[in-house]
Amino acid sequence: MTGDMITVMQITERPTSLHVLDPSTFDDENCLVVRTPDVTSVQSDATSVSSQSTSGADELSDKDEGSSSCDESVADPKELASIPEKLRNECATILSATPEQFALEHDMILKDQKDQQDDGAVAIARGRAMFNSRASSASLFSVNLGKMRTMRLFFSNPENTSGQLVIATHDSHYKILHFHHGGLDKLAQLFEQWSAIKARSVKEGSPSPAPDRHLLICQPAVKKNELDPEDGLFERVHWDYWKTFKNAEGAIHDSQTIRKALYFASMEPNLRKEIWPFLLRVYPWESTVEQRETIRNDLFLEYQNIKRKRLKKAVSSKHWDGLENTVVKDVVRTDRKNPFFAGDENPNVDMMRDILLNYAAMYPDVGYIQGMSDLLAPLLSTLKDESEVYWCFVGLMQQTLFSKSSESLMEQNLEYLRELIKLLVPEVFSYLWQLGGDSLQFMFVHRWILLFFKREFAESDALHIWEACWARYRTQYFHLFVCVAIVSIYGPDIISQKLPHDEILLYFSSLANHMDARVVLKKARGLLHHFVNREKIPCSLAGVVESSGMSQWDSHKKLQAYECVKKHGDDEPCPYA
Structure with a gap:
């Protein structure tokens, strides 16, 4: 890093020597300089990568598309027969590209990435397919940070050492740099020092630009009063604990308690x-x-x-x-x-x-x-x-949504999600409502719901989310509370940066595999706890929480009260309020 200039080399092999570029080689008038390193400085027997600009969140590529509005009327047989094919086409587009592929399609990507397409190809011969990977080429990425719109650092682990750096230009082009093995905290310290120096130089009359909130550091956390009071009381289910629930014939005599333990701590x-x-x-x-x-x-x-x-x-x-x-x-x-x-x-x-x-x-x-x-x-x-x-x-x-009535299930899930975000994260809902268009279709959550967050988190974390959902503790819609938790934790930045609809899609897509699942689950459990303990909930969310007898000692609690927030039929009375 020289002055306002940051230089990142992406190579497939470790160089034998370090080459320092003369700052004079950079043109102050250009905010982006991309050069190719000398191939003679690369040794053929090494296999290290210094930094990667691709997220690796997906392996398939398609565009996202919207979902139709919810229709409570009874569909005719022809419409019902067409539902599987509609869902099939929608899934082929929802299971969308990596953040960089999405940005490429929308001309939102920096120059050095445009020559890098898919990371592999599939060849089919005699009913058998083979996957062929392609090696990425080496490149040198340089950018004038002083002329960028924003720099955002997202920490994805409890130690705040790993995560991603997202650099955005004023014309909405992005570079995403991932730090899988630490070092992002050191870069954050360096950037904070640079930002402070930049701010002082502006006060002293320097013409160098320093927009408000130019440097944003996101360290996701959940406050104590936002947690479920029982969070942290359960240990991961192990063999000895599991065996205590079996009787002499091997039947599970208390499935409610074991499901509760799985909900809080997995297995x-x-x-x-x-x-x-x-x-x-x-x-x-x-x-x-x-x-x-x-x-x-x-x-x-x-x-x-x-x-x-x-x-x-x-x-x-x-x-x-x-x-x-x-x-x-x-x-x-x-x-x-x-x-x-x-x-x-x-x-x-x-x-x-x-x-x-x-x-x-x-x-x-x-x-x-x-x-x-x-x-x-x-x-x-x-x-x-x-x-x-x-x-x-x-x-x-x-x-899941992969069933005969999947289209209506997706609409029901999205309708519940809209109401939950409106209730629990009103500032984000209000911003999306002001954007208009398809913003309230929540396109960025479609893949989350369809694949149970499998492409959003590391597999070990995704499986914990799966098990928490399968436990059906308090609700069969816990996956929606996970969605709300992600929006609650990472959503405020879309408001502060006034991101348009397309950039919101890219923003949430870029978080794939770089969110802290531990924090997200804590937040989701806390949201569910506070939701079920509200004095009143909207009648539009009456089906979210199921009375399944999980809380057998809660007979002293009042029955859930509802308030009517929508019109029912032809001026019919609300069946819940």
């Missing part, structure tokens, strides 16, 4: 193979070991019948050939960094393909929709047994 990874089938409703909680063995055998035989029927169906059908090709292309692009799915000729990839095809054959009204492979992959790598994975996947699909 040891080696327990997932045993507990997930309960959470996904393959086995009833009260079933004995003997009953579960009978269920397991029956489901295995049924799954073998499904496979045989699918193989017969695939003999001669153009529609099925197209569906199979889509599945083949998607499975080889799913979780490529997971060793369980790595390499060509991997039988686990074939197993994923077979499960998806069997599901499509069993549920032809749904078929296969892009994104299903993302949800299946963690189940398969954790449970490993094909039959058990299939039935857990069926249970998971019943809890």
